Amino acid sequence: MLEIQKIRQETADVVQRLTDKKVKDAEEKVTQILEADNERREWLIKLEQNRAEMNKIAKSIGQLMKSGQKEAAEAAKAQTAQIKADIKEYEEKVRLVEEKTQELLYSLPNLPHSSVPVGDHAEDNETIYQNDVKVEFSFKPQPHWELAKKHDIIDWERGVKLTGAGFPVYKGQGARLQRALITFFLDQAAEAGYTEIQPPLIINETSGYGTGQLPDKDGQMYHIGRDGFYLIPTAEVPITNLFRNEILKADQLPQKMCGYTPCFRREAGSYGAHVKGLNRLHQFDKVELVQIVHPEKSYEVLEQMTSYVERLLTQLGMPFRRLLLCTGDSSFTSAKTFDLEVFSAAQERWLEVSSISNFETYQSNRLKLRFRGEDKKTHLVHTLNGSALALPRIVASILENNQLEDGRIAVPEVLRPYTGFEFIG
RNA sequence: GGAGGCGUGGCAGAGUGGUCGAAUGCACUGGUCUUGAAAACCAGCAUACUUAACGGUAUCGGGGGUUCGAAUCCCUCCGCCUCCGCCA
Numbered sequence: 204m205l206e207i208q209k210i211r212q213e214t215a216d217v218v219q220r221l222t223d224k225k226v227k228d229a230e231e232k233v234t235q236i237l238e239a240d241n242e243r244r245e246w247l248i249k250l251e252q253n254r255a256e257m258n259k260i261a262k263s264i265g266q267l268m269k270s271g272q273k274e275a276a277e278a279a280k281a282q283t284a285q286i287k288a289d290i291k292e293y294e295e296k297v298r299l300v301e302e303k304t305q306e307l308l309y310s311l312p313n314l315p316h317s318s319v320p321v322g323d324h325a326e327d328n329e330t331i332y333q334n335d336v337k338v339e340f341s342f343k344p345q346p347h348w349e350l351a352k353k354h355d356i357i358d359w360e361r362g363v364k365l366t367g368a369g370f371p372v373y374k375g376q377g378a379r380l381q382r383a384l385i386t387f388f389l390d391q392a393a394e395a396g397y398t399e400i401q402p403p404l405i406i407n408e409t410s411g412y413g414t415g416q417l418p419d420k421d422g423q424m425y426h427i428g429r430d431g432f433y434l435i436p437t438a439e440v441p442i443t444n445l446f447r448n449e450i451l452k453a454d455q456l457p458q459k460m461c462g463y464t465p466c467f468r469r470e471a472g473s474y475g476a477h478v479k480g481l482n483r484l485h486q487f488d489k490v491e492l493v494q495i496v497h498p499e500k501s502y503e504v505l506e507q508m509t510s511y512v513e514r515l516l517t518q519l520g521m522p523f524r525r526l527l528l529c530t531g532d533s534s535f536t537s538a539k540t541f542d543l544e545v546f547s548a549a550q551e552r553w554l555e556v557s558s559i560s561n562f563e564t565y566q567s568n569r570l571k572l573r574f575r576g577e578d579k580k581t582h583l584v585h586t587l588n589g590s591a592l593a594l595p596r597i598v599a600s601i602l603e604n605n606q607l608e609d610g611r612i613a614v615p616e617v618l619r620p621y622t623g624f625e626f627i628g
Numbered sequence: 629g630g631a632g633g634c635g636u637g638g639c640a641g642a643g644u645g646g647u648c649g650a651a652u653g654c655a656c657u658g659g660u661c662u663u664g665a666a667a668a669c670c671a672g673c674a675u676a677c678u679u680a681a682c683g684g685u686a687u688c689g690g691g692g693g694u695u696c697g698a699a700u701c702c703c704u705c706c707g708c709c710u711c712c713g714c715c716a
Contacts, residue, residue: 247678251685258685261697265646268696280696287696450675571676579657581675 204308204415204569206583207240220314223321225531232311239304246300250293257286309418313565315530316502316539322529331541333524334517338604344549347602348480350612351377354628357481369470369485376627380601380614381488383621384594385463388490388515392591395511397461397492402441404464405432410444413570415536415562425467434467438491439588443566446495450581451574457504458495461591463488481595482554488594494587495572498564501585502539505561509541512557512591519615521600522546524553538563545596549603554596559589602627 210217210233221229260283267276315321320329351357356377362370373381389399411417411433416424425434435441442460451458466489481487492511496504509525516523526542533540537560544553564583567573573581605613612627619625 244678247685251678254686255684257696261695262647264696268646276696283696 204565205311205314206564206568207236207304207308210236211240217314221311223319223530224312224315225323226312232307236304236307236311239300239307243297243300243304246293246296250290250297253286253290253293257283257290260286312535313538313562315533316561316563318527319533319539320527320529321531323531324529325532327529328532328542329527329529331525331527332513334513334522336520336522338522338546338548340548340606342608344603344606346480346549347547347599350602350606351480353610354612356380356627367485369483371481371484376622376624377598379622379624380598380618380627381594383614383618384592384597385488385490387618387621388591389461389463391515391518392461392490392492395459397459400438400442400445400460400462402435402438402445402462402464404435404441404467406435406440406444407432410440410447413444413447414440414566415569416440419535422471423469425469435464436468437466437489437590438462438464439493442491442493443495443586443588444570446572447570449572451495451572451584453497453574453576456495456497456574456584457500458493460493460495461490462493463490465489466593481599484595490591492559492587492589492591495567495584496587497574498582498585501561501563501587504587505539505541505559508587508589508591509543509559512543512559512589515592516543516545516556518617519597519601521597521604522548523556534558534560536560536562536565538565545600545604547600547603549606550599554600556596556600557590557592560587562586562588 205217214233214237218230218233221233226232260279264276264279267273267279320327322328345353348357348359354376356373356375358372358374359368362368362372365372393399405427408417408431411424416433416436420436424436427433441464442462445460446458465486467486468484470483470485492508494504494508513523513525523543523545526544528537528540528542540558540560542555543557543559545556546552547554563585566586567583570586572584572586574584576582601615602612605615607613607626610628614622614625614627
């Protein structure tokens with residue numbers, strides 16, 4: 204959520220950047236917010252004046268009662284009725300206009316950082332880096348869903364029986380490969396100084412609002428109607444919410460955390476060849492990095508986190524590239540996002556395996572997550588997160604890029620201590 | 629699931645209808661003193677909104693109510709503790 208003070212003080216700039224972000228009618232929306240906010244303050248002042256008056260009378264009644272002037276006290280009571288009614292009226296007005304302001308603010312995405320290219324679609328993203336790993340075959344490579352079937356390591360059909368499409372069952376070497384990846388990623392993160400967190404997989408509504416999944420992505424989460432909870436779509440939600448409503452000491456920053464969790468996504472509206480196999484699932488595993496940092500450090504940290512994830516891909520021997528997402532393609536809540544994509548030679552396409560974002564104060568403003576600065580005042584922190592990494596497309600890439608002519612699949616060196624085997628099949 | 633108790637500032641802990649945003653202690657910050665430190669003493673020490681400023685308003689787990697006035701009374705939700713039941 205954008206800070207209202209910022210919208211007030213830097214109106215023109217905010218409108219421009221929202222327009223860059225491809226928000227329709229940005230100027231109109233901002234004007235509406237400012238009008239609502241002005242109205243709010245007008246009513247608030249009236250409300251508070253009345254309350255002050257009321258407090259004054261109440262106090263004087265107390266004095267009169269104490270000194271035994273009963274009649275004077277009763278007389279004072281009589282004049283409170285009108286003020287009381289006014290207070291009620293103003294309270295209602297303030298409540299309504301606050302609700303409206305809030306709703307409008309929720310509807311605005313984050314402002315893009317100045318270094319983010321302005322663009323509409325994925326085609327406008329900038330390729331920042333591409334490594335020189337090449338995967339070439341002397342035979343016709345098979346897509347991962349064929350390979351998984353052949354080696355009997357992923358069972359889609361029985362997953363459908365248990366739950367539905369998008370809930371695969373991993374078995375044997377497939378299950379072991381998953382577990383190896385999770386442990387490898389967690390070990391690496393620990394070495395890089397991230398504290399491992401095992402959060403709840405179910406969150407309440409407030410947490411959903413805190414990181415921005417609610418209200419705009421309500422349809423993408425699984426809702427547990429009976430208790431009003433949600434299944435987490437990513438570990439980002441519980442981990443970033445850990446410090447909601449807290450004021451951290453300066454020396455508590457940065458908070459570097461990582462966590463492995465399954466992720467649950469309804470993926471309503473997705474269909475077609477791009478969701479085949481492991482490309483898009485309703486339940487998948489992911490190790491997530493979250494950092495809560497001093498505002499001055501956040502872009503430095505974004506770079507550190509991204510290079511960290513690139514190192515993981517390098518260790519796995521994957522051909523990958525780094526994209527800087529353009530304004531139109533980066534997420535609602537992000538100020539700047541890098542995507543890392545692995546090239547799948549068999550599918551002949553790039554698969555997004557990680558997305559690393561700086562949210563600046565967009566999340567912390569909702570979370571009321573602040574720190575006390577050198578000036579002794581409270582300031583909003585900056586929050587960042589990134590996948591390190593999401594498993595399904597990594598598994599797909601390993602299967603597809605590491606397949607051998609005899610049909611076996613070579614496990615990347617770094618994973619062998621974790622899998623206990625060198626080849627699948 | 630049943631019965632009872634409790635939820636106050638960073639922590640501990642007073643306060644059961646009237647200058648209570650809240651005693652006191654500890655912690656913390658600044659100052660005096662000291663060669664330095666400790667001790668002692670003095671001062672400060674929640675958050676948010678609002679105002680050009682003085683100031684004002686709200687917050688004692690959350691929400692609602694009674695009252696001229698609520699930390700204090702009532703309702704409700706949440707959480708914690710104790711006992712019983714059940715259970716991995």
